[in-house]
Amino acid sequence: MPYTGNDIRRVEEKWQAIWAQKKTFKASVDSHKKKYYVLEMFPYPSGKIHMGHVRNYTIADVIARYKMMRGFNVLHPMGYDAFGQPAENAAIKRGVSPSEWTYRCIDDMRAGLKKMGFSYDWDRELATCDASYYRWNQWIFLKMQEKGLVYKKGSPVNWCPSCATTLANEEVSNGACWRCKNEVVQKDLEQWYLKITHYAEPLLEDLRTLNNWPSRVVAMQENWIGRSFGTDIYFRIKGADDVITVFTTRPDTIFGATYVTLAPEHPLARKLSRGTPQEVAVAAFIEKSAHISKSLRMSGDARKEGIFTGGYAVNPVNGEEVPVWIGDYVLMEYGTGAIMAVPTHDQRDFEFARTHNLPMRVVIQDPAHPSVTPQQMSKAYEESGVLVNSRQFDGVSNEDAKKNISEWIAAQKMGRLTINWRLRDWLISRQRYWGTPIPMVYCEACGIVPVPYDQLPVKLPENAPITGSGGSPLAKVKEFVDVQCPKCGCEARRETDTMATFFDSSWYFLRYCSAHNDKEIFDAKEAAYWMPVDQYIGGIEHAILHLLYARFFTKFLHDIGLVVVDEPFDRLLTQGMVLKEGEVMSKSRGNVVDPDEVIATFGADTLRVFILFAAPPEDQLEWSPAGLEGNWRFINRIWNVVENRYRPVAAGNGMPDADDKKLEFERNAAIKKVTDSMEGGFKFNTAISAVMVLMNAVDKFQVPDGAPAKQAALNKAVETAVLLMAPFIPHAAEELWQMMGKNDASVAFVAWPTYSDDALKTDTVRMAVQVNGKVRGEFEVARDADEAVLRPIVLADEGVQRHIAGKDIKKFIVIKNKLVSIVV
RNA sequence: GCCGAAGUGGCGGAAUUGGUAUACGCGUCGGUCUCAAAAACCGAUGUCCUCACGGGCAUGUGGGUUCGAGUCCCACCUUCGGCACCA
Numbered sequence: 001m002p003y004t005g006n007d008i009r010r011v012e013e014k015w016q017a018i019w020a021q022k023k024t025f026k027a028s029v030d031s032h033k034k035k036y037y038v039l040e041m042f043p044y045p046s047g048k049i050h051m052g053h054v055r056n057y058t059i060a061d062v063i064a065r066y067k068m069m070r071g072f073n074v075l076h077p078m079g080y081d082a083f084g085q086p087a088e089n090a091a092i093k094r095g096v097s098p099s100e101w102t103y104r105c106i107d108d109m110r111a112g113l114k115k116m117g118f119s120y121d122w123d124r125e126l127a128t129c130d131a132s133y134y135r136w137n138q139w140i141f142l143k144m145q146e147k148g149l150v151y152k153k154g155s156p157v158n159w160c161p162s163c164a165t166t167l168a169n170e171e172v173s174n175g176a177c178w179r180c181k182n183e184v185v186q187k188d189l190e191q192w193y194l195k196i197t198h199y200a201e202p203l204l205e206d207l208r209t210l211n212n213w214p215s216r217v218v219a220m221q222e223n224w225i226g227r228s229f230g231t232d233i234y235f236r237i238k239g240a241d242d243v244i245t246v247f248t249t250r251p252d253t254i255f256g257a258t259y260v261t262l263a264p265e266h267p268l269a270r271k272l273s274r275g276t277p278q279e280v281a282v283a284a285f286i287e288k289s290a291h292i293s294k295s296l297r298m299s300g301d302a303r304k305e306g307i308f309t310g311g312y313a314v315n316p317v318n319g320e321e322v323p324v325w326i327g328d329y330v331l332m333e334y335g336t337g338a339i340m341a342v343p344t345h346d347q348r349d350f351e352f353a354r355t356h357n358l359p360m361r362v363v364i365q366d367p368a369h370p371s372v373t374p375q376q377m378s379k380a381y382e383e384s385g386v387l388v389n390s391r392q393f394d395g396v397s398n399e400d401a402k403k404n405i406s407e408w409i410a411a412q413k414m415g416r417l418t419i420n421w422r423l424r425d426w427l428i429s430r431q432r433y434w435g436t437p438i439p440m441v442y443c444e445a446c447g448i449v450p451v452p453y454d455q456l457p458v459k460l461p462e463n464a465p466i467t468g469s470g471g472s473p474l475a476k477v478k479e480f481v482d483v484q485c486p487k488c489g490c491e492a493r494r495e496t497d498t499m500a501t502f503f504d505s506s507w508y509f510l511r512y513c514s515a516h517n518d519k520e521i522f523d524a525k526e527a528a529y530w531m532p533v534d535q536y537i538g539g540i541e542h543a544i545l546h547l548l549y550a551r552f553f554t555k556f557l558h559d560i561g562l563v564v565v566d567e568p569f570d571r572l573l574t575q576g577m578v579l580k581e582g583e584v585m586s587k588s589r590g591n592v593v594d595p596d597e598v599i600a601t602f603g604a605d606t607l608r609v610f611i612l613f614a615a616p617p618e619d620q621l622e623w624s625p626a627g628l629e630g631n632w633r634f635i636n637r638i639w640n641v642v643e644n645r646y647r648p649v650a651a652g653n654g655m656p657d658a659d660d661k662k663l664e665f666e667r668n669a670a671i672k673k674v675t676d677s678m679e680g681g682f683k684f685n686t687a688i689s690a691v692m693v694l695m696n697a698v699d700k701f702q703v704p705d706g707a708p709a710k711q712a713a714l715n716k717a718v719e720t721a722v723l724l725m726a727p728f729i730p731h732a733a734e735e736l737w738q739m740m741g742k743n744d745a746s747v748a749f750v751a752w753p754t755y756s757d758d759a760l761k762t763d764t765v766r767m768a769v770q771v772n773g774k775v776r777g778e779f780e781v782a783r784d785a786d787e788a789v790l791r792p793i794v795l796a797d798e799g800v801q802r803h804i805a806g807k808d809i810k811k812f813i814v815i816k817n818k819l820v821s822i823v824v
Numbered sequence: 825g826c827c828g829a830a831g832u833g834g835c836g837g838a839a840u841u842g843g844u845a846u847a848c849g850c851g852u853c854g855g856u857c858u859c860a861a862a863a864a865c866c867g868a869u870g871u872c873c874u875c876a877c878g879g880g881c882a883u884g885u886g887g888g889u890u891c892g893a894g895u896c897c898c899a900c901c902u903u904c905g906g907c908a909c910c911a
Contacts, residue, residue, distance in 0.1 A: 329909045689848035768844040
């Protein structure tokens with residue numbers, strides 16, 4: 001009977017019920033067993049699970065189940081990243097409270113996850129919107145505050161008008177909001193920040209230890225943190241006490257600095273113009289720059305607008321007085337907001353200088369044009385060369401000069417060596433309701449006061465008016481806002497912003513270690529046992545955002561002595577997207593395939609096999625109904641063999657014939673191939689194909705009536721196939737294991753099959769013969785045959801003779817058991 | 825511009841890391857079974873020349889190393905992703 005519709009549902013539901021009832025996948029600390037922590041990036045509960053979830057979690061589940069069979073003590077938890085804006089949008093649109101909507105979605109997600117048969121320890125399930133979870137967000141915030149890593153400051157921030165909230169730098173991509181894709185604007189606001197920059201160095205350096213992360217993720221984080229070594233150089237203002245500090249990575253060009261450029265926002269920009277004829281024009285220019293959006297100002301074809309301040313600065317290396325300009329291409333937020341301009345050797349400065357008719361001087365000689373004058377140049381010379389016009393450094397290569405000049409400048413106190421980071425502190429306050437309240441209180445007398453630890457959690461009130469616009473909803477909840485100052489007891493008011501939801505997900509992997517601890521954030525001993533996460537799986541979209549924040553939190557919690565490790569995720573796998581007709585599945589495109597419908601016809605096991613077989617886990621995956629059916633057929637073939645050909649038999653003890661040996665070879669080869677595929681980076685597609693090859697051999701293998709030895713050989717091969725497939729098709733595997741009369745409680749913990757190298761050594765091998773690099777023949781010869789044996793056989797062959805007849809044999813190369821290469 | 829990943833049949837993709845390129849699956853074609861169809865099973869399937877035996881050409885392009893290159897080296901091309909007026 002084929003394994004179809006109702007049958008599949010019956011079997012899958014049966015085993016899901018058994019796993020739930022017996023808590024088959026409950027994990028607990030066992031110091032005698034080696035642990036393995038498998039984690040997938042937990043979902044935002046927005047409704048039912050989709051194919052992206054299915055792929056992500058199937059990958060994780062197969063790894064978890066494989067490791068169980070390998071004897072590891074596996075922790076495989078699941079939870080919900082439950083705070084966030086969609087819940088508020090749902091509240092506005094449907095009139096349900098964010099809480100109600102979220103918990104309803106969680107129920108739907110959970111049902112979908114259970115239907116897939118994932119091996120979670122459900123006792124560790126958590127949702128970040130539970131007060132039992134977010135109180136520890138507040139706890140971490142206060143700890144960070146205690147350690148000086150939290151501050152509030154007013155400055156220009158990223159503001160998404162459509163989401164009506166601030167955004168972290170990491171949440172802005174190409175000037176657009178990561179969530180709604182609308183344009184982000186700058187706004188001056190006072191906001192809470194976490195000093196992630198305090199960890200810039202270890203966050204960058206420790207990337208080198210993450211050898212099991214995809215190199216592109218490492219590269220992306222490197223780019224994001226963006227360290228550049230350089231030199232700060234002090235330019236005194238002529239006729240004033242002020243000093244302009246410029247940052248440069250090209251101190252070798254200092255003698256070619258013919259002017260200085262300030263960002264429009266630079267504090268000295270306006271000041272320098274005071275009392276000069278430029279004063280009015282400068283004020284107008286600064287005003288104008290302030291009103292141009294950042295993305296427009298930074299856009300590719302920028303025009304290099306600027307204006308002379310009227311002031312002059314002194315180049316410390318040669319005492320030269322150079323004009324100070326304001327240029328819109330200089331950014332206040334990078335370096336010092338001021339640069340020394342070297343138009344001959346920096347393309348941007350070159351364009352600016354040409355536009356505004358500023359002086360230039362060549363200080364690095366282009367070997368191809370040794371006597372070129374600035375007037376003759378059509379662009380800046382940014383390559384290497386020898387210094388000229390640079391006094392005592394003339395004749396030095398610019399590579400050496402970088403070091404020599406910067407050290408000389410530092411020694412002369414004309415500047416100092418410095419490091420600049422691209423990474424900015426993490427803006428975490430959001431003007432939204434559905435998030436963790438920031439545990440701070442404003443008191444007239446005491447200022448900003450942290451909520452004492454024993455008053456946690458600061459609970460999110462149920463009844464805030466949510467409109468999606470017009471400031472923090474919590475500000476309108478009087479009972480929430482009004483509070484006594486924890487310090488002096490006077491009337492005070494609570495902070496009404498909530499935390500960015502990336503705060504919640506920055507440490508959830510630690511909470512899983514003791515998910516229901518209500519005394520501490522987590523049990524340090526449990527965390528010491530389970531951490532780090534051995535294998536983390538999730539989408540590439542978190543390459544910077546979540547993965548950077550989680551690393552930051554882990555380092556902080558390590559530094560305050562709570563966790564042993566200082567990197568949370570040992571191995572990282574970023575799964576590819578699921579496409580249909582070449583496009584990402586999405587509601588707006590109307591090309592989504594509902595996992596439920598697939599499960600209803602073919603079962604979760606088929607869906608799992610399809611999604612793993614169709615492409616390597618990191619690659620994009622194209623949805624294919626035909627492929628899905630092919631994978632269902634494959635499961636059916638195993639099912640049919642167990643049902644129709646597997647017969648319990650007393651171990652036969654006849655001599656194995658050639659067929660038996662062949663089957664035993666295939667069985668061992670399959671074990672080796674599947675094991676290697678799993679160990680060598682979870683190449684599920686080749687693992688499954690190896691079992692397909694084994695099943696092809698099983699199908700060909702004949703068992704005549706009354707041949708117990710042959711029956712036993714077949715049984716052994718079928719049992720192996722079921723075990724090798726067990727991580728992939730957990731429901732069918734359990735059922736088949738039972739059908740074969742095994743009485744293990746669950747196939748999930750039956751030991752992974754092992755292979756013997758002896759069985760893989762056949763008596764004879766097929767070898768190819770090449771003549772002058774081209775394959776001209778094939779031979780079946782005894783294993784390990786050497787040249788003495790091979791030479792006569794090979795040379796006698798007609799096909800080979802045809803190509804070597806009448807020619808001298810120059811070389812006769814034997815690659816044992818593989819091929820013979822003849823050169824004539 | 826800088827950094828990262830990748831280019832293999834009609835399609836998804838294999839290739840023990842320098843050793844018989846195209847495993848496995850999908851699709852297509854042919855066959856068995858059937859009144860017929862579906863399902864299932866069996867066989868064929870890179871491409872060109874040849875009735876055939878055979879042979880030529882094929883892993884983005886062009887070179888190189890080697891008895892032997894999808895794999896190593898050099899120079900390109902294309903695609904995807906990240907960063908970017910970052911001084």
